[in-house]
Structures are given as structure tokens and as C-alpha cells.
Amino acid sequence: MELVLDRDETTAGESRQRRSLMDVSYRMLGSAVEAEDVVQETYARWFALSDAQREEIERPTAWLVRVASRICLDVLGSARVRREQYVGEWLPEPLPEDGRWSSQAAAASSSDPADRVTLDESVGMAMLVVLDTMTPAERVAFVLHDVFAFTFAEVGEVLERSPAACRQLATSARRRVRTAQVGGVRQRNDADVVSAFRAAWETGNLAALLAVLDPAATVVADGGGKVAAALHPVVGDADAAAFFLGVRDRARGLEIEGRVVNGEPGLVVRLDGEIVSVLALHVVRGRVSDVWIVRNPDKLRPWRG
Secondary structure, eight states, X not given: OOOOOOSXXXXXXXXXXXXXXXXXXXHHHSOHHHHHHHHHHHHHHHHTSOHXXXXXXXXXHHHHHHHHHHHHHXXXXXXXXXXXXXXXXXXXXXXXXXXXXXXXXXXXXXXXXXXXXXXXXXXXXXXXHHHTTSOHHHHHHIIIIIITOXXXXXXXXXXXXXXXXXXXXXXXXXXXXHHTTOOSOOXXXXXXHHHHHHHHHHHTOHHHHHHHEEEXXXXXXXXXXXXXXXXXXXXXXXXXXXXXXXXXXXXXXXXXXXXXXXXXXXXXXXXXXXXXEEEEEEEETTEEEEEEEEOOGGGGHHHHO
């Protein structure tokens, strides 16, 4: 595991430590706000220890990550109940720019690199959506082992299960990822595809939209019941194109800007100068296969600051 800092940490080291905890927690929860709460609670538990107890801990950051992971496990369990009452579709909270807190986050190393995903892939919206379909235990096992290179013995300490059981959880989670066909090398022309989608939407060009959308394209919007948003996924290129043209016709004056969303080419939509939507797009074989639209204002706070 690469998240261990020296006991004699500098201010810079402490900052890296906090970012590492955010890296782990965000991937487990899909919410920066909840991840921040987890990090705060983790440090509260650290400082609740006596000096002697803290001195006995050989790897402080490893201890903090384990505690944060256990808290995330509890949050994931309660989140399932809360999402049953959520209005419409629930999407992870999008992050500005590269979507990471740490450029020095742990590099996953393994004798079998095929069983790993990179940090970039793990924070993409497509991956986060798949992670949200996993059981809490699967998600924790997958994030800790496949992304951050924890051993299954270390994962077992968090989940209170045997290493063999944790291996099975990670295998099951990995199967979900492969079935969803998430991951792989990002193509150089992905940004061009997103730009073409943007241009077609801005100009209201139906033919151009259909040319850039995958025939089975899916659009999912998250308004959280606080702003207008489609309550159910829109499926198929014709319906998706009609959806975006309808948005354009109803809300004149929209400004669409290309931005990096969770480390990948995306779009930000402004109305009267205020960000009202963030779009993450998944490009497969040169066409947009998925569009995730986050409109819930609570999830747009990092973009409005």
C-alpha cells in the first residue's frame, strides 16, 4: 500500500495525507461533501486517542485510511435507504478539472495489472455510476484493492471478513465493471466528439446530434427534486436528441462551455451567468453513449465557488 506517510510528517505531508483520505472516500461515496465529513470524523477519532495510543500506531496514514473506510461502509449502508426517497435519478457529485485531490495519490501496483484500474479511470463518472450499483462491501473491497492496492488481508481488517471472502467481493465488483464495459484507454478524439456534441446542441442541428450520438445513447439527469429534470432515463439517439433540442428551445440564452469533469471532457451549462448543469459524457468508439446531467444545486457547489 502506498498511502503511508512517515510518522514525522511536515505540513505538506499532512496535506497529502488529507488528500489521500479524500481520494479514497470520494471513490467510495461519490460525494465530495460526504467525503469531507468522513475525513473530519476520521481525524476526530485520531485526536480522541491518547498520545500513547497514537505513538503505538506504526503507520498513521494506514490507520486513518482503515478508519475512513469503515465510516464509508456505514455511510454506504444508510445511503441506500436515503436514495429510496430521492426524487428522480441519483448521480454522483461531479468534480471540477481533474477530479482528484492528489497528484501523488497511490499508484496501484500488482503482479496482475489487468486486475487494476488507474486512479483516472476510478474517478470518471462512468466508473462512479458502476460503483454505485455495487453492494457496500463490494465497493469498499474494489476501491481499496483494485484502485489503491491494499492487500486482501488489509481489506479484511476493514470489512471484518477473511482475505478469501474479500477476494470474492473484489472479483464480483470487477465483473460488474467489465459487464458495463467501463475503463480502458481514453481515445485522443474523445474531446473532439464532445466538442461536436456541444456544437450540434448549441446550433440545434438535429442531424449533427444524431451523427454524434450512439444509437443506444442514454441520458440520465439528477435534479434531486429541487430543479426541473427528467425523472427517468432517456434512451435511444432519437429521443436523446429530441431531449437536448427541447432543453435548448425552452431555455433560450443557455451558454455551453467545455470543461473537464471528473478528469474527462465534459460540459458546463450556464443561464444568466450561473452554472445550472454539469454534464459528464461517456464516449465509446467515437460516439456519445452516455450523458449524465447533474442539476441538483447541492451537488454543484464546487463548481459555483
